[in-house]
Amino acid sequence: MKPTMEQRQRMTRRHFLGQSSLGLGTAALASLLAKDLKAASPNSQTALQGLTHFAPKAKRVIYLFQNGGPTHVELFDGKPSLAALHGKPVPDSFVSGKRFSTMTGKADGKLMLAPVEPFKQHGQSGATVSAFLPHIGSIADELCFVKSMHTDAVNHAPAISLLLSGGQIPGRPTIGAWLNYGLGTANENLPSYVVMTSVTKNTTCGQIFYDFYWGSGFLPSEHQGVKFRGKGEPVLYLSNPKGVSQAVRRGILDDLSTLNKRQFHDFGDPEINSRIAQYEMAYRMQTSVPELTDFSDESEDTLKMYGPDVKEQGSFAYNCLMARRLVERDVRFVQLMHAGWDQHNSITTELYNQCRDTDQASAALVRDLKQRGLLEDTLVIWGGEFGRTPFIQGKLDDRERWGRDHHPYAFTIWMAGGGIKPGMSYGATDELCMNAVQDPVHVHDLQATILHLLGIDHERLTFKHQGRRFRLTDVHGHVVSPILS
């Protein structure tokens, strides 16, 4: 290609971006341009420089999303007064005027239920973690527990959507999509937003993983998360058809590239060049993805640390190790979703399996990242879409079927690494774990904080859609500064 032509193409692209992104965040625009520059020198690491609003503390995020609403009452929020009220009706002042799911209806007169397992203080920070989660307890000094989370939605899909996309109704971009759009892709061989799902074995839970949990909403669809499948090939259509070797494929791609370049000379459409580039990336993914999923280079100790399920594709432990391998390869946003936390009638039964299947690998991931020096600039978040009611769902005399209903007014999450203060707890609920009363953190605040850690001002990362400049945090959100390191 003639150099002048190439230059002109680039100028044109710049013009195009300038024209079409009048309402876009400056970061987005700058990064799109930078991606172009980057394409000129494939190994340069400049994609993040100068584009962000602040110096980023985190370069990558692993969101260990716990679908269903983990019970903060059992797991993290130990409150002696709750145990003291066990079996007694919930005091009116705590629930009056509050909306619960249709399963609870009005909370009046519901009986309080004490946590079924004891709590312990862990590490130097003395964080309270239940005996349900010994491994997480053992890394408490690495973690920051936010105990005053609250949300607006009372049902799963709207609450998950609110947390991941800022809106209860499907159709808005999710956090990973916003980051993809805002920061561009840092990756030459893998998608920069990867999603994996798992569910606890033998659970009765029926929550499904809707694709809008990792959707790009109104952003271009290239920003949506790429879901790695839990069975078979992680990426759809990754392998060549039988009878097409990589050598045959390479030859075909070489010709495709030559023929497409010829077409570009004839027609002058810059899209043709980006098609050539995408075919090449597809080819690289055919190598990089199998290499990613090949655990043979992991030491026995590492595998052991993640627990017995680690080699089982589609398990939470497997996905945790995959998450580490992904961030190691500079994938920016890994969203791991694990279902089964919806204990309406299984606090004394399925909750044990739920913790068994997630506790060890969650802790192992943080340890592993730390050992490899990755925790420093990798943000890990563990938590669900809401908490569970401190009062019982079910009958007090039927211990086997004890349960708790959805509870948007308080829940706990923990974060680690990438710019988060380790070994602290932030915020608190009242003495019955009912309401976030001290330093409440709304899901929009969490979103603002995540963006901040990646160097982005949540008020300035916007996209114009249907005439409005949308942002992840809608018109809300404050960065939770006290938890930043």
Next chain:
Amino acid sequence: MIRPKLITELSISERPWIRRHQGQTSVWIKMLSTVIGAGLIGTTASTEAASNFDRDIRPILSEHCYPCHGPDAENRKARLRLDTKEGLLGSAGVPGPFVPRNPEGSEALQRILSSDPDELMPPPEANHPLSAKQIALLEQWVIDGAAWQRHWAFEPIATPSLPRPSAPDWVTNEIDLFIQEHHQLNTLEPAPEASREELIRRLTLDLHGLPPTAEAIKAFVNDSRPDAYERLVDRLLASPRYGERMVWDWLDAARYADSNGYQGDRERTMWPWRDWAASEFNRNTPFDEFTIKQLAGDLLPHPTTEQILATGFNRNHMINGEGGRIPEENRIDYVMDMAETMGTVWLGLTVNCCRCHDHKFDPLSQRDYYGLFAFFNQTPVTGGGGDPQTPPVIELPSDSDLTLQRATTKEKAALERTIIAFEKANEERLKQEVNKPDIATILQENLEKRSDAQIDTLVKSLPHSLEAYSSKLKQLKSLRQHLAAIKKRIPKVMVMADRAEPRESFLLNRGLYNNPGEAVSAATPGALPPMPKDASRNRLGLAQWLVADTNPLTSRVFVNRQWALFFGQGLVTTPEDFGSQGSRPSHPRLLDWLASDFRDQGWNIKRLHRQLVRSATYRQSSRVSPDKLEKDPENLLYARGPRYRLPSWMIRDQALAAAGLLVDQIGGPPVKPYQPDGVWADFSFGNKKYKADTGAALYRRSLYTFWRRIIGPTMFFDAAKRQTCVVKASRTNTPLHALATLNDVTYTEAARAMAERTIRGSASDAERLSQAFLWTTGRAPHDEEKAILENRLAQLKERYGSAPAMADALLAEGQHSAAPDLDPIDHAAYTAICSLILNLDETLSKQ
């Protein structure tokens, strides 16, 4: 005439109206100095006056000021309103924030120009400052007299006069006159006409969603009649393939799918509605009639089955059958979805913005929203449960089932008469021979009411002597089962009806179902022309209002989408938003000409499509020089033909057609082509399992593919989700798309069949390669291309020759029957070549 200087042409000292703090240089002056001389760019600064409120000023106010000083009364600050003429310019005796010809006395302008951060508007904390160019435009506008105009899209659609052609030779029809005018103003030359091969491929893809056949290409290239092109267009418009292509985008807008969505995602049977919609395009039903039938066919006098079926449009929304959901909350969701879909499809307005509050930018209030909502709120649907055939439904048996059902019902009635007669005549005998109390009870029961289980019991207890009677009973049971099976397979399409007892509608505070405010009645938005006084205040009245001559939006919105269908983008590039935040039309007068012509000539869709494709504008080559590309990178001036990647469904249909696999059966229940194992299961905890069809069902047009809402067909990329209304195609470019067309068995099998077809079609490699190349690109390869393909073919033959097992493996891809008489090495090598051809950018694109 001497044109007054633009602000951007003035130096700072020439702008005396700027109040300045002493010794301070305002930030904007610094900014301004960098843009002075940049001049106005853009494609619309042309025939219109230097200062144009609607074009230049309203967009600035809308973007930067309306959020706090716009139509939304609740969030309006300082009681200042800039979206109305009075608010902006004041009324008799009361000066407004902008004073015509008096920049110094325009308080708003001074605030905008202020260097004091406490005074400055928009406030710095809004993080959305005005650019120097925007400020200059505002100044110029005030100096020019601050003329006010209504938002263009709400103005009546007049028929603009036709521009005089500057180069009449190029012009084929009226469209070209408008396009040429803009070419001229921007000193652009149109591209030469595309070659015949290019034209027939472009046309066939656009009108049929399929590539032209080799025979059709040859016939057209050799057709020397002067009207060869027009004949081709007419032939394509007359084929049933036309409706199959046109309906796709309508299905995206109508959020058509074959399941409910949400948890459970139960299967529904709305496909007769899909087939009806496709056939409407083929029948060329006028768009006004198409509109009325779909929104309110049930309310027409003595509605026909077809008119009722049409209303399925409104029922294509998702249904949430999750436990714990409050039925009324669901019901409200459904009604909102109906109203919002109507708002996007016909009005091109983002009415959903007014669910919770007045519109931030457009003159739509929350009350207006619930006025539209009220039209749909008369549905008898309660919102409870997740029945994918929630009444009202219409049963639509196929002709053969209907015949069978009638015959079987008749047969059953005759049999019942025989049995009843026998039982009556033999009452005593039965009592004696079957002397059991439970049998007596059964016998007393009316025959129709006896359950199958009771009949079984009865049959079992009958003695040998009553064999004939017993076999009649068995026969009855089998007929009943047969009828039940027919009944079950008859599709039930959810349709519209209004409750007998009208339901009161309320404005819902914050859009919450359980937070009703004031009562509202069905009404169209106040900013648009009113419904005729005598129109019924129901969906029928609404539909008639949409297609009334006075409606400024419907025709504009529809022709704009049709333009996009052929040119890749609308004249308004935001087809979903014709409001003040949407794009202005690149060619306002062309849009109005098309819209008025469409409306005045009977809403004739085929006529409109004919106009579009006959234009010289459409027929241009899509080749672009670097200069032209730089001047108009997005082709907003249409000085070249359209070029863009085909929608993924069309890519699949094209591959099937090139392979000779495509089955052209029209309509019917959805089919399940290839999909990798476990995709549905992965999304539904194993509750849904995909079982691909076999045989012909694998090769139907993409239109007929089963669409599961929670996880759409994986072979389509960039497709609308079919969850809510979508009127703008997404067109991205990712490696995942490349993996699909390279590796999906759909394409490998197509390559294999295509290889077989070309091997059988000609004897020499050169001819075979040319042939296969032509099937997708519509042309023979050039010498250089030929050489590359021939070279690759030779290498592939060698490679597969040394690894025959590999060849066999490739030839086993897909269910299409093997070709044992072909040399497997040759066949495999050609298969790889065909896969290459199917992945050429040219194959994947319309150009």
